[in-house]
Amino acid sequence: MSTAVEETHHDTHHDHKPYGIGRWLFTTNHKDIGSMYLWFSFIMFLTGGAMAMVIRAELFQPGLQLVDPHFFNQMTTVHGLIMVFGAVMPAFTGLANWMIPMMIGAPDMALPRMNNWSFWILPFAFVILLGSLFMEGGGPAFGWTFYAPLSTTYSSDSTALFVFAIHIMGISSIMGAINVIVTIMNMRAPGMNYMKMPLFVWTWFITAFLLIAVMPVLAGAVTMVLTDKYFGTSFFDAAGGGDPVMFQHIFWFFGHPEVYIMILPSFGIISAIIPAFTRKRLFGYASMVYATAAIALLSFLVWAHHMFTTGMPVFAELFFMYCTMLIAVPTGVKIFNWVATMWRGSMTFETPMLFALAFVILFTIGGFSGLMLAITPVDFQYHDTYFVVAHFHYVLVTGAIFSIMAASYYWLPKWTGHMYDTTLAKTHFWTSLISVNVLFFPMHFAGLAGMPRRIPDYATQFADINQIASIGGFAFGLSQLIFLWVAIKCVKGGEKAEAKPWEGAEGLEWTVPSPAPYHTFEKPPKVE
Amino acid sequence: MSDQRPDNSILVKRLLLTVAGMFAFGFALVPLYDVFCEVTGFNGRTSNEAAVYQEVEVDESRTVTVQFITRNAKGIPWKFEPSIKQVKIHPGEVKVVNFLASNPTSSNMVAQAIPSVAPAEASLYLNKVECFCFNQQPLAAGSDAEMPMQFYLDPDIPDHITTFTLSYTLYDMTANTSAEQMAQLLKTE
Numbered sequence: 001m002s003t004a005v006e007e008t009h010h011d012t013h014h015d016h017k018p019y020g021i022g023r024w025l026f027t028t029n030h031k032d033i034g035s036m037y038l039w040f041s042f043i044m045f046l047t048g049g050a051m052a053m054v055i056r057a058e059l060f061q062p063g064l065q066l067v068d069p070h071f072f073n074q075m076t077t078v079h080g081l082i083m084v085f086g087a088v089m090p091a092f093t094g095l096a097n098w099m100i101p102m103m104i105g106a107p108d109m110a111l112p113r114m115n116n117w118s119f120w121i122l123p124f125a126f127v128i129l130l131g132s133l134f135m136e137g138g139g140p141a142f143g144w145t146f147y148a149p150l151s152t153t154y155s156s157d158s159t160a161l162f163v164f165a166i167h168i169m170g171i172s173s174i175m176g177a178i179n180v181i182v183t184i185m186n187m188r189a190p191g192m193n194y195m196k197m198p199l200f201v202w203t204w205f206i207t208a209f210l211l212i213a214v215m216p217v218l219a220g221a222v223t224m225v226l227t228d229k230y231f232g233t234s235f236f237d238a239a240g241g242g243d244p245v246m247f248q249h250i251f252w253f254f255g256h257p258e259v260y261i262m263i264l265p266s267f268g269i270i271s272a273i274i275p276a277f278t279r280k281r282l283f284g285y286a287s288m289v290y291a292t293a294a295i296a297l298l299s300f301l302v303w304a305h306h307m308f309t310t311g312m313p314v315f316a317e318l319f320f321m322y323c324t325m326l327i328a329v330p331t332g333v334k335i336f337n338w339v340a341t342m343w344r345g346s347m348t349f350e351t352p353m354l355f356a357l358a359f360v361i362l363f364t365i366g367g368f369s370g371l372m373l374a375i376t377p378v379d380f381q382y383h384d385t386y387f388v389v390a391h392f393h394y395v396l397v398t399g400a401i402f403s404i405m406a407a408s409y410y411w412l413p414k415w416t417g418h419m420y421d422t423t424l425a426k427t428h429f430w431t432s433l434i435s436v437n438v439l440f441f442p443m444h445f446a447g448l449a450g451m452p453r454r455i456p457d458y459a460t461q462f463a464d465i466n467q468i469a470s471i472g473g474f475a476f477g478l479s480q481l482i483f484l485w486v487a488i489k490c491v492k493g494g495e496k497a498e499a500k501p502w503e504g505a506e507g508l509e510w511t512v513p514s515p516a517p518y519h520t521f522e523k524p525p526k527v528e
Numbered sequence: 529m530s531d532q533r534p535d536n537s538i539l540v541k542r543l544l545l546t547v548a549g550m551f552a553f554g555f556a557l558v559p560l561y562d563v564f565c566e567v568t569g570f571n572g573r574t575s576n577e578a579a580v581y582q583e584v585e586v587d588e589s590r591t592v593t594v595q596f597i598t599r600n601a602k603g604i605p606w607k608f609e610p611s612i613k614q615v616k617i618h619p620g621e622v623k624v625v626n627f628l629a630s631n632p633t634s635s636n637m638v639a640q641a642i643p644s645v646a647p648a649e650a651s652l653y654l655n656k657v658e659c660f661c662f663n664q665q666p667l668a669a670g671s672d673a674e675m676p677m678q679f680y681l682d683p684d685i686p687d688h689i690t691t692f693t694l695s696y697t698l699y700d701m702t703a704n705t706s707a708e709q710m711a712q713l714l715k716t717e
Binding site for chain 1: 602640647700
């Protein structure tokens, strides 16, 4: 993609912003809102991470040591909810807020007031969710998937709070998605046609459509749980004519597109970073766009691969197995395109590139274990074991979260105007890379050997493997404090960053000064 | 520059309409799922209505084994079991199997049995002429009852189904039943 852009001189001299807390409460500026999303997601990442530390500490050795099983279940549940809805999704929305207007040459998001709302309802949702942990009977303990009847007949009294928290998170995501779609469709600078948009914009565009398609279905599912539990309906209660298996169908109809919501923007980030540090154009731009769209469409046809063991007819199992495996094709297109981009490039290994390379390799490992899980007959063995835990942590931690870290290092100079401390950043990368593999790789073996997930205690033959995973977990948790340190240090000061600190980077965001002025592209840039 | 841009409000309205549509679709999945299960036999549900017995030719060349399982849901102390664990039946032939239930508690109770068939495909060919599961079953304190289930198999049942299992799970419905309803149910019994 070649976008030659005229220098923009107009924005440096009206860079005034409001002062104090009011600036953040009432802001409609996409950069302010983006920063708030990113900091919020970081706080949630550390909160959910702290819960993971509780889980790994309890699993450090067999037997019940630190927490009682009911609290352990609350930790696995809330860890999942926080990481999905509090860390990964808001981080992507934050990146979208910061980068999409600057990448398409727009002065701001299309609906700035709604943008303010979609951020500010989010902290309330998580205060409600976290607050429910301190109620009598405890918070949600039924897994982030809240299968009925665990979430209806057998759940604690605080379940209504869980439902309302999910409602608010859903409304926030939907508003964010509508904003992204309207911005991309209506606010592109003249000449920025669809097939010139950076891939981060493309992948978010498609993600936003997934969000408005499935978040309302999730809202419906939690509403049914609410009425089943408190108002005597029988959507999922067999005694009243309902069906608990139907819950799983409705949930995963949302749930599978949801997992692509958490990875498609990553593909966009990696597609920006690899060409920048390879000093070559991205290989196969158009095929990347089509592959992303294909993955999004296929995501609606594979939901039942999460429920092979519920007793489906063989025909249905085969259908979902083949559809699932089909997704490996467009995903493979992406992986090969990234590798082809690097082929004979002039590669350098700055921190964003290191995270991007780790993403390509480790996400592929997660993809392959996903293919194994897609094979119906063997899934009966892997289902609900630590193999599944290893699989989705490879795609979500070394996939989604590594890409968010890559994006943070890539755009930090643009956001703050300073270069980050490269030594610290590389320390963060290497400690994270090693510890995350010590943490999650052994889980594959624990799962294949039969260790079930979501349990506070286990048979003694799994002791060594869990001890290794726990040590990796503590190390990975501590490594993220380095990230916090780097981020704060970079905000506070450091070497002055140029407008385009990366030699090979392309895109409109590098044509504005660093730090990006409060208002950019008030006059649209020319895109050729 | 903004006057050249398309109107945001039209697009926003369309997107909000999509969101509302998908919310409704989430609920529409409930009846759709029921219809889907009924048509395909998915999930092993059997019809909740009595089948009218049609004079069909009994296919004596084949025998299908039908096994019966009973299970109590959490919190119901009834004894509930089939009088016979399995029957061999020719497609088209009508059989009656009795299920025995007793209420050992000192209070009147109402229960509902929910059927399920495995493999699910067989549920399409199982026709119940009469079944205790069509209605809620009341039992006075300390009493017991013999509950009949009359059925026949559709002769179209595929050859590869030689054995299937019909299971009943018994749910306690006493809490959902008022005192008058209970009296009414016990009287008609």
